[in-house]
């Protein structure tokens with residue numbers, strides 16, 4: 001499969017060229033290779049889970065970790081000098097998804113300084129075979145740095161996301177699929193999902209960042225809506241570093 005395709009090539013090359021090093025204690029020890037391969041293998045049959053089948057406990061929630069270390073470290077991230085508010089876990093996950101999905105469109109709700117949009121656009125230009133576009137939406141676009149606005153794949157839009165219908169429907173209709181939608185604005189997340197999910201097609205992804213770790217009524221109802229809309233949780237991403245060790249617990253969602 002796509003995510004682990006390099007591992008088979010490594011295995012074949014090592015077997016052919018350095019069989020002695022594949023034995024226990026060798027520099028290319030087979031047991032070590034098997035261990036890595038098992039962790040990274042995303043082909044397991046229960047990869048996609050219904051929201052109603054998932055518990056809400058996460059093993060670590062990055063934003064609520066020790067304020068003097070992890071949280072500050074995560075919030076203090078920059079990319080090419082601009083603020084980028086993603087946890088180290090999520091920074092390691094998005095490139096894998098972009099590589100696997102090969103999105104033609106990334107929609108980011110919540111631009112902040114534009115650092116995350118710039119990072120997504122750079123990832124897209126390196127990891128995707130066909131060129132795509134990144135559209136980032138925020139109300140306070142005057143905070144977006146000019147270095148981000150110069151990226152050829154990246155466009156910023158000033159929109160009040162408290163009402164999903166403020167989004168330009170003509171733009172949404174023309175954007176090519178697959179899509180990766182990242183809701184990092186935290187306003188009306190489920191009405192926004194309800195609106196945008198109508199534009200998504202099978203295989204598209206919708207990630208909801210920073211939703212509460214513990215389910216309240218709004219979250220339970222919201223995830224019921226997500227399930228009824230035909231989305232499944234991709235546990236390859238939610239659980240890559242331990243159950244829900246991500247800023248989007250239970251919310252790396254794939255449209256069936």
Ligand SMILES: C[S@@+](CC[C@H](N)C(=O)[O-])C[C@H]1O[C@@H](n2cnc3c(N)ncnc32)[C@H](O)[C@@H]1O
Nearest residue numbers: 084085110111112116138139160161162184185
């Ligand atoms: C957490 S920040 C986004 C962080 C950014 N995506 C990153 O990873 O660096 C949330 C953003 O949502 C924007 N936002 C909040 N309410 C909004 C609204 N009603 N309409 C549009 N944008 C809004 C804020 O201006 C802020 O830039």
